[in-house]
Amino acid sequence: MSEQERDRRWTLALGTESEDGAAPLSDSDRRMALALSALYGDGSDRKGRGGLGGSAPRVAKWLGDIRDFFPTPVVQVIQKDAFERKGLRQMLLQPEFLATVEADVNLVADLVALRGVMPEKTKETARLVIGKVVEALMERLQRRTAEAVRGALDRARRTNRPRFSDIDWPRTIRANLSHYQPEHRTIVPERLIGFMRQQRRITDLDEVVLCVDQSGSMASSVVYASIFAAVMASLPVVATKLVCFDTAILDLTEELADPVEVLFGVQLGGGTDINAAVAYCEDRIERPSKAHLVLITDLYEGGDADALVDRLAGLVLAGVNVVVLLALSDQGRPSYDSRLSARVAALGIAVFACTPDQFPELMATALRREDVHAWAADRDIKLIRSDS
Known part of the structure; x- marks a missing residue:
């Protein structure tokens, strides 16, 4: 083992940079150290409670980081430590907590991310919490989405x-x-x-495929996308599919009648293979000229970026209406891969971030095959440029 590698390992173990200022840690090493320090504290306080936060920790991104750096057995140990050290078990088992919890999409993402290490009793309680949050979000978003989608497809009648x-x-x-x-x-x-309700044959329906990146940084986007997918799946005027992915692909279309069940099927965190997910969706599009692919991802591709760009170009050429959302969340400007997003924008695909309140109108614009670029520009939404 080289002296440099030995220094690196001691620095990671102690959680501090070297005193001589050499700073042997790479950016990747610093992310690893921060992920560990969030739970265990730095080298001066390894027995402390760490820094994941006083409320349920923002686990989704944190779990994504530790999955990037450690093998599965180690990840499971760290997850269990997080569950015990942060007092989530006690919090979730208190009826007072259930009675006062606010409709917070971040809380849902945290609970979904932790469900794999929860005891069954706690998992049942978490499901109740998620159900309460989903109900509030459905009340906020359902009517507007249904009206927008129906209006886009039945506007003439x-x-x-x-x-x-x-x-x-x-x-x-x-x-x-x-x-x-x-x-x-x-x-x-x-x-x-x-x-006016009209009988439409299944072959006449527009297809909407929501393809959602479930890596840790996309946690709130997954929650909102699942709810929108459930709303659209309940409408007889459109055929909706929901596909979530990291390095694996999870088709949740058959679960859309129950958005809580959908969220319990999601695995937040892990790597990203966008190209494989888009390939899966491509195989399931039956009528390209009536299909709309909404790809929700920050475009940090862990797979083949060149193949992804070629695949998206082929879908556009085939007549599929492709929209890329860098985030579907209430937060501000998201982090995203600027180089790959510019390459995708160069295909003529609209690439931007969207809030949940904007999404129904966006979906209506897409279903009418109107110019999504113009729709976004009219609302001062920043579009990714092909030369950015």
């Missing part, structure tokens, strides 16, 4: 006698503004406008 679930609320409100009742602070609609 409207009726003044719609079923309640088919009412086009924005148009109905505009048509009844003259019937506003100030004393009640509400509108009494005399005329309902909605979408």
